[in-house]
Amino acid sequence: xxxxxxxxxxxxxxxxxxxxxxxxxxxxxxxxxxxxxxxxxxxxxxxxxxxxxxxxxxxxxxxxxxxxxxxxxxxxxxxxxxxxxxxxxxxxxxxxxxxxxxxxxxxxxxxxxxxxxxxxxxxxxxxxxxxxxxxxxxxxxxxxxxxxxxxxxxxxxxxxxxxxxxxxxxxxxxxxxxxxxxxxxxxxxxxxxxxxxxxxxxxxxxxxxxxxxxxxxxxxxxxxxxxxxxxxxxxxxxxxxxxxxxxxxxxxxxxxxxxxxxxxxxxxxxxxxxxxxxxxxxxxxxxxxxxxxxxxxx
Amino acid sequence: xxxxxxxxxxxxxxxxxxxxxxxxxxxxxxxxxxxxxxxxxxxxxxxxxxxxxxxxxxxxxxxxxxxxxxxxxxxxxxxxxxxxxxxxxxxxxxxxxxxxxxxxxxxxxxxxxxxxxxxxxxxxxxxxxxxxxxxxxxxxxxxxxxxxxxxxxxxxxxxxxxxxxxxxxxxxxxxxxxxxxxxxxxxxxxxxxxxxxxxxxxxxxxxxxxxxxxxxxxxxxxxxxxxxxxxxxxxxxxxxxxxxxxxxxx
Amino acid sequence: xxxxxxxxxxxxxxxxxxxxxxxxxxxxxxxxxxxxxxxxxxxxxxxxxxxxxxxxxxxxxxxxxxxxxxxxxxxxxxxxxxxxxxxxxxxxxxxxxxxxxxxxxxxxxxxxxxxxxxxxxxxxxxxxxxxxxxxxxxxxxxxxxxxxxxxxxxxxxxxxxxxxxxxxxxxxxxxxxxxxxxxxxxxxxxxxxxxxxxxxxxxxxxxxxxxxxxxxxxxxxxxxxxxxxxxxxxxxxxxxxxxxxxxxxxxxxxxxxxxxxxxxxxxxxxxxxxxxxxxxxxxxxxxxxxxxxxxxxxxxxxxxxxxxxxx
Numbered sequence: 001x002x003x004x005x006x007x008x009x010x011x012x013x014x015x016x017x018x019x020x021x022x023x024x025x026x027x028x029x030x031x032x033x034x035x036x037x038x039x040x041x042x043x044x045x046x047x048x049x050x051x052x053x054x055x056x057x058x059x060x061x062x063x064x065x066x067x068x069x070x071x072x073x074x075x076x077x078x079x080x081x082x083x084x085x086x087x088x089x090x091x092x093x094x095x096x097x098x099x100x101x102x103x104x105x106x107x108x109x110x111x112x113x114x115x116x117x118x119x120x121x122x123x124x125x126x127x128x129x130x131x132x133x134x135x136x137x138x139x140x141x142x143x144x145x146x147x148x149x150x151x152x153x154x155x156x157x158x159x160x161x162x163x164x165x166x167x168x169x170x171x172x173x174x175x176x177x178x179x180x181x182x183x184x185x186x187x188x189x190x191x192x193x194x195x196x197x198x199x200x201x202x203x204x205x206x207x208x209x210x211x212x213x214x215x216x217x218x219x220x221x222x223x224x225x226x227x228x229x230x231x232x233x234x235x236x237x238x239x240x241x242x243x244x245x246x247x248x249x250x251x252x253x254x255x256x257x258x259x260x261x262x263x264x265x266x267x268x269x270x271x272x273x274x275x276x277x278x279x280x281x282x283x284x285x286x287x288x289x290x291x292x293x294x295x296x297x298x
Numbered sequence: 299x300x301x302x303x304x305x306x307x308x309x310x311x312x313x314x315x316x317x318x319x320x321x322x323x324x325x326x327x328x329x330x331x332x333x334x335x336x337x338x339x340x341x342x343x344x345x346x347x348x349x350x351x352x353x354x355x356x357x358x359x360x361x362x363x364x365x366x367x368x369x370x371x372x373x374x375x376x377x378x379x380x381x382x383x384x385x386x387x388x389x390x391x392x393x394x395x396x397x398x399x400x401x402x403x404x405x406x407x408x409x410x411x412x413x414x415x416x417x418x419x420x421x422x423x424x425x426x427x428x429x430x431x432x433x434x435x436x437x438x439x440x441x442x443x444x445x446x447x448x449x450x451x452x453x454x455x456x457x458x459x460x461x462x463x464x465x466x467x468x469x470x471x472x473x474x475x476x477x478x479x480x481x482x483x484x485x486x487x488x489x490x491x492x493x494x495x496x497x498x499x500x501x502x503x504x505x506x507x508x509x510x511x512x513x514x515x516x517x518x519x520x521x522x523x524x525x526x527x528x529x530x531x532x533x534x535x536x537x538x539x540x541x542x543x544x545x546x547x548x
Numbered sequence: 549x550x551x552x553x554x555x556x557x558x559x560x561x562x563x564x565x566x567x568x569x570x571x572x573x574x575x576x577x578x579x580x581x582x583x584x585x586x587x588x589x590x591x592x593x594x595x596x597x598x599x600x601x602x603x604x605x606x607x608x609x610x611x612x613x614x615x616x617x618x619x620x621x622x623x624x625x626x627x628x629x630x631x632x633x634x635x636x637x638x639x640x641x642x643x644x645x646x647x648x649x650x651x652x653x654x655x656x657x658x659x660x661x662x663x664x665x666x667x668x669x670x671x672x673x674x675x676x677x678x679x680x681x682x683x684x685x686x687x688x689x690x691x692x693x694x695x696x697x698x699x700x701x702x703x704x705x706x707x708x709x710x711x712x713x714x715x716x717x718x719x720x721x722x723x724x725x726x727x728x729x730x731x732x733x734x735x736x737x738x739x740x741x742x743x744x745x746x747x748x749x750x751x752x753x754x755x756x757x758x759x760x761x762x763x764x765x766x767x768x769x770x771x772x773x774x775x776x777x778x779x780x781x782x783x784x785x786x787x788x789x790x791x792x793x794x795x796x797x798x799x800x801x802x803x804x805x806x807x808x809x810x811x812x813x814x815x816x817x818x819x820x821x822x823x824x825x826x827x828x829x830x831x832x833x834x835x836x837x838x839x840x841x842x843x844x845x846x847x848x849x850x851x852x853x854x855x856x857x858x859x
Contacts, residue, residue: 048653050602050660096842106600109656110798111841113602117791117834125828233787237664240657281665285646292650349746375748387746389739391803392732400736401747403729409749412730412757413721419729462747 015147020266022146026155028262029162030225033217034235035242035254036169037210043249044186044206047097048105050112052214053232053239054119059085059215060231061123063222068134081219082212089211093204120229131228140223154224161220165213166255173251182206186249238265241284247294256295302327302362302466302498303348303379309356310343317343319522321357325466330492331500332509335519336542341502342384344519345468349381350374361466375404380464382455384471384502390444394435397443397454399426401461426461432494433457433487449480456487460495469501473508481505488512510534518542562712566705574708576820578776580812581715582769583796587808588722589765590793595802596726597758598738599648600656602790603663606643607763609670609785611636611770616683616780617676623689625701625710625775632771633764640763641756648755660787667785682781686774701775711772718768719809725761726805734758766793788830795833798840801847810848 038052062084067077092115100107140157143150173179185192185202193199218232225231242261246253261280268279287295301324308321318340325331333341346352348359350371358367361377369377389397402422403409417423430436433453438446443454452472459467472488473481485508492499492512503509509516510530517527518539526536533539566574586608593599615632619625647658670677677683691710692698701707725731734754736744741751774780783789792815793808800811822832840847 048657096838099842105653106594106598106656107841107845109600109602109653110794111838113791113794114834114837114841117788117830117837119834120788121828121831121834125831234664237661241661244654244657278665278669281661284661288650288654351742351746371745372748372750375746381746383743383746387740387743389736389743391739392735396732396735400732400744400749403732404748408729409733409754410730412728413724414728415724416727416729416732422729458743458747 015149016270017267018147019149019151020270021263022151022159023155024263024266025259026158026262027266028258028260029158030217030221031235031238031242031262032162032255032258033165033213033220034239035246035258036166036251037213038236038239039243039246039249039251039254040213041207041210042243044182045097045101045203047101047108048112049097049210050109050236051092051115051119052112052210053234053236054116055085055089055211055214055232056218056235057123057229057232058088058119059218060222060225060227061127061218062215063219064132064134064227065127067137067222068132074137078216078219082215085215086208086212089208090204093207097207098200098203116233120233123229129229131226133226134222136223152224158220165216169213169251178205238280241280243294244284245287245294247296250294250296253294253296300327301325304360304363305348305357306360307357308344308347308354308359310340310347310352311355316340316522318347318354321519321522321524323517323524323527325498325500326515327465327498329498329514330512331498331515331517332513333500333502333517333519334504334506334509335525338521339519340522341519342470343522345381345470345500345502349379349468351381375462375464378463378465379468380459380462380466381468382459382470382472384474386448386451386455388443388451388454388458390442392443393440394443394446394454395426395430395439398429398457398461399423401458402426402429405462429457429461432460432491434483449476449483452476452480452484453487456484456491460491460497464497466498466500469499471502471504473503473505485512559716563709566708571704574704575776576816578708578711578772580816581711582772583792583812583815584809585715585718585765585772586769587793587796587800587812588718589762589769591797591802591808592722592726592734592765593758593762594797595804595807596731596738597734597755598741599652599755599759601659601759601762602656602787602794603659603661603666604762604766604793605785605787605790606663606666607636607640607766608770608773608789609666609780609782610639611767612773612780612784613670613677613683613770614767615771616686616774619686619689619774620683623687625689625691626693628689628775629714629768629771633767636767636770637760637764640767641760644756644759644763648752648759660790663785663787663790667782667787670782670785677782680782682779683774684779686778686780688775688778707775711776714768714772718765722765723805730754730757791833791837795837797847798837798845799847801849802845804847804849807847807849814848 034052034056038049042048059081062081063077066072066080067074072080096111097108100111136154140154143152144156173183181192181197181202185197185199189199238261242257243254245260246257264280264283303325305321305323308318309316310318321344333344335341347354350369353368358365360366361379366374389400399422402425403419406422408419408422430439433456435450435453435457438450443451446454456469456472459469469488473484476484488499488501489512491497513530515527516530516533518525518533520542525542526533526539565577586604590601590604593601611632614635615628618631619628643662647655647662650658671680688701688707690698690700699706701710733744733749736749737751737754745751770784773784796811796815797808798811799814800809801807819829822829
């Protein structure tokens with residue numbers, strides 16, 4: 001990632017590799033949150049939302065506003081940010097995307113591309129174009145020692161949070177009634193509608209869920225990552241690559257893919273500074289050539 | 299009668315379900331053959347396998363003794379295989395004329411030329427005009443194909459299938475979705491094409507009147523396997539076939 | 549017949565432009581011509597072949613940087629432009645081979661990816677591309693064929709004619725291509741790739757051809773930029789730059805021949821107007837895209853044509 005503040009000494013010994021791997025794991029969690037929403041929305045609605053990265057960015061901006069500017073409690077700020085982005089997401093789906101589901105996929109891509117342009121400038125208009133760097137919540141300050149180097153506590157939190165969200169989402173889809181309805185609608189829309197499931201409302205709900213996951217990724221990043229226009233666009237490429245590697249529509253694949261891309265990206269920065277994006281692109285190309293449906297796709 | 303297509307133990311499976319299983323079949327050149335059977339019998343899958351639209355999981359396919367099992371659909375067309383689709387598959391934004399011109403150009407291997415003008419392709423244009431006449435669509439030639447009536451689209455579909463001058467042509471339920479009047483027209487066309495062209499037609503059909511009036515040979519499929527094959531009269535008498543149709547008038 | 553007269557009048561007007569308009573008008577017209585070339589290539593891919601690419605700016609940039617580097621080393625206009633085009637074509641051929649094999653959705657996302665990859669390289673590879681400062685001091689090299697002629701390009705009018713000539717050539721070639729058998733083949737692939745395969749057309753081969761040609765056109769548009777501006781900076785590779793031919797084509801009319809050209813003119817008109825009121829140009833671009841997709845997918849040319857027309 002450009003501007004990563006955690007690249008330490010140049011030594012390529014085992015400790016550095018292990019440390020960098022842990023960095024990569026924390027990066028992977030942001031990517032997982034972004035990719036999860038993308039893959040869920042695609043798997044259920046069949047929509048590839050280019051503007052998903054913008055929702056990530058909005059999550060970061062909202063969280064920054066609540067927590068960094070208005071001094072709201074950190075946890076509350078995150079919840080509020082999620083809700084705000086969910087509203088934006090619902091609006092996008094209900095009034096725009098819904099009307100073009102039946103059209104050629106190209107129009108979906110064009111529409112969501114238009115939204116990226118809108119959101120990018122909108123944040124500049126509302127918050128100004130300068131990047132923001134908010135303060136760290138006090139209970140996460142400091143570092144712990146990992147292989148003899150200082151590893152930020154916040155990163156541990158991120159890794160933990162990512163795992164918790166993964167479990168929660170999995171439970172949501174496997175064990176709850178809502179989750180079962182969603183899975184039924186994903187595999188057979190007509191049948192689901194025939195047994196009384198309100199498909200349009202369900203779809204809006206799924207879209208909102210995806211938006212919230214993206215927003216969570218953005219919001220959790222605020223204490224440590226820069227909040228600026230375009231942060232979503234930078235990550236959406238990697239999120240897409242992750243969903244492709246893991247298999248579009250596959251949550252487990254997205255998680256594994258995020259871990260792969262996150263750690264590779266961290267190593268890439270260490271070992272091939274200019275071309276780490278190439279490395280990831282290369283991996284994706286290889287996966288697509290060998291197994292076009294993704295590692296877990298079918 | 300020379301054999302034109304032969305399969306050996308052809309199989310296609312979707313998970314645990316066998317769409318096509320152990321199909322060993324020989325299709326003879328010049329014999330108008332119908333493939334019949336109840337829904338889900340594997341007829342369309344068989345056509346898809348023979349035309350190269352999908353690849354088999356097991357078995358082999360031979361075209362005039364040459365193996366073509368894994369050959370892609372575009373290459374199969376080049377050797378003389380063609381097909382039409384049950385679900386309408388024309389080029390909607392192109393004109394009716396262009397819909398026929400394109401397969402003709404493809405057959406004449408002209409599609410690579412990027413700088414010669416379409417109008418200048420005299421041979422192709424002439425042939426396309428002729429085929430348009432064969433399928434009774436000259437008047438509509440400049441309409442966008444997507445705007446044709448359903449029945450006319452089917453005629454166009456057949457025109458595209460024969461425009462590559464195939465040796466063998468698979469028609470997948472050519473009369474499906476047609477109202478009675480359109481049906482008659484479509485079947486007239488199939489009859490006409492079969493008698494006027496040197497193409498062997500293999501059709502998948504449900505309508506027994508059509509099957510028994512047009513076919514020289516009938517293949518009956520059930521649950522992915524070939525149940526019986528033979529001349530129409532033999533099939534009509536076949537008890538097993540009668541059973542699977544459970545008392546329908548055949 | 550009417551069309552031919554209209555085109556002739558237009559060409560004559562464009563040829564006379566330096567005599568009747570000032571330097572600024574020439575400058576804007578050159579940019580419109582560049583966007584037209586860029587958008588034609590984009591539409592070959594989208595309107596004619598059915599492939600939506602969000603990364604064409606990548607090839608534009610390769611052409612621009614390629615031409616710039618050549619001109620800095622060997623100031624001869626033709627060498628620079630042709631060199632830029634060839635390099636852009638080679639890169640698009642290579643990336644095309646990787647991307648074309650996928651379904652349309654994946655393809656579109658892949659194009660966004662490689663577009664950003666090229667941007668990232670342009671931005672970071674200081675040694676070669678100059679990093680975020682870019683290439684500077686690119687000469688508006690003279691148009692010369694050694695031993696035959698050497699025309700000074702410093703006056704804007706002279707360069708304008710060079711660009712105009714390339715634009716007319718590009719449009720003419722485009723016309724030949726889309727009205728050729730190959731042009732019909734790619735339209736067939738757009739309308740139904742299954743059917744196209746089942747009449748003997750190799751879908752992969754023609755998509756790759758179309759993609760490479762689009763890359764060449766983007767490269768040409770890019771190559772014509774450095775002599776005009778004397779600098780090349782990373783933003784020309786950014787995805788927001790890829791949005792320009794997308795919008796121009798959408799505005800003008802996707803399934804038409806002249807849509808990209810008409811759209812390019814409208815694009816600059818709109819941009820000129822919008823920029824006077826606000827610096828937030830992207831949001832307006834985005835809103836226009838959304839409005840066009842939601843309600844006006846045929847673009848401006850659809851007003852002039854009934855369904856199925858191709859002008």
